[in-house]
Amino acid sequence: MTVDASESDQSGTTSDVRIAILSSDRGGHLQALLEDPVAGKWVALVVADRPDAYAIRHAEWHGVSAVALRAGDSNLDLYDIALLRVLEEHSIDYVVVAGFPRIVGTGTVHAYPDRIVKVHHSLLPAFPGPDPVADVLEHGVKQTGVTVHLVGRDLEVGPIVWQQALEIHDGETWHSLVERIHQLELQMLPAAVRTLVEGKWS
Secondary structure, eight states: OOOOHHHHHHHSOOTTOOEEEEEOSSOHHHHHHHHSTTGGGTEEEEEESSTTOHHHHHHHHTTOEEEEOOOTTOOHHHHHHHHHHHHHHTTOOEEEEEBOSSOOOHHHHHHSTTOEEEEESSSTTSOOSSOHHHHHHHHTOSEEEEEEEEEOTTSSEEEEEEEEEEEOOTTOOHHHHHHHHHHHHHHHHHHHHHHHHTTOOO
16 A cells, blocks of 8 residues: 555554655665664665665665666666666565665656655756756855656656755865765654655655
8 A cells, every 4th residue: 555645644653654765876865764763664675786786785685675776788768678677576565765776667657656855966956957966066156966757757857855954164165074074864754754754844
């Protein structure tokens, strides 16, 4: 059974919520979610794009099911069909995209309306491109941040669930800013996931 935000809010419990994390090789976002006392109980599946991804080890250490979904030469549609099948097999309610190197296709997005969240390295709608850190440094702005947003049906940015700002230091480099943004993500992602699942966002 799918549990949406309104159902969670009305019933007063989210104990049966099942979340899938589409994770990057570093697995930092996954670790932050697994170690969260609330969100960690909801993580039921980890999907990585390679069997040697560090995220797979994180999942195994915490007793969470893990799937390495190889891309191979498959196109986006075929990959999306395989991903959706895995999510359905594990009765997933929400999906968190955190550094996953593949695009989540329209089939999966349509199957999980307003239940797929993604992390972006800027204060959207500013700097929506593929390398927002480089963009903010090039434009010389004084502030950036992190956005956790829903994935819209057209694969564009949907409603924003959580944002937090970060001041840019004088002499900031791409590497130093990326690391500070990453640390901010690790702090705010569990809170953003709780906000979504518990129906406390608008």
